[in-house]
Amino acid sequence: MHETIRGLYQGVFDPLAWQRSLFALCRFSDSTQASLLIVDAGRHTVLARHTVHGVAGDPSQWSRSPGLISGLPAAGSLPVGSWHIDRRELPVPVSARYPLDGRALEEPPPASVMACLVDRQSSHEVYLAFQRPASEVVFSEDDARKLDWAIPHLREAMALRERMHGVAA
Incomplete structure (x- = not known):
């Protein structure tokens, strides 16, 4: 836990530390x-600012699942710091099997998405989101x-990261 927290703060200057902390959270939550x-x-x-996978394999082969997008709550409906858990039952509708580029996914969308509203600004919301596949x-x-x-x-x-970028600009 302490190493994960340290990595979040080190991520202000080092993006790899940020990724390692997200990976640790992914593993800690038994997420994929x-x-x-x-x-x-x-x-x-929806912009995925950072994404890590808790499973082995070549990251370039992982598809971006639209299930994550549909598993988020409606804008403004969740208090900051609160969690939203989306437990979908399979089968998933055909319309949810296609990413934004229109190609069919080779793997089924996740059966479960959990997201916390970390921050809300007038122009956007920031979520920390986790996924598990249908088999979990x-x-x-x-x-x-x-x-x-x-x-x-x-x-x-x-x-801190936003302030640092503001000072650098």
């Missing part, structure tokens, strides 16, 4: 993917509570 997402509801866009146990409220300790540190590290 952890992402820091920027959601712009006005433009209807769906997320529960206990899974979210086990990660609550990381959210204030993530929020502070993001604020």
Whole structure:
């Protein structure tokens, strides 16, 4: 836990430390993917600022799942620091099997998505999101509570990073 927190703050200067901390959170939550997402509801866009995978393999072969996007709550509906758990039942509708570029996914979308609203600005919301595939146990409220300790540190590290970029600009 302490190494993960340290990595978040070191990530202000070193993006690899940030990635290692997200990877540790991914493993700690028994997730296959952890992402820091920027959601712009006005433009209807989702930007994955950072994504790590907790499974072995070549990262270039992992597809970006639209299930993560559909598993997020509606803009403004979640208080900052709160968790949203999306437990979908399979089969997933055909429309959810295609990423934004229109190509069919080779793997099924996740059966469970868990996301915490880390920060809300007037122009966007920032989520820490985790995924598990259909073959794994769906997320529960206990899974979210086990990660609550990381959210204030993530929020502070993001604020420090923004200030640093502002000073550098």
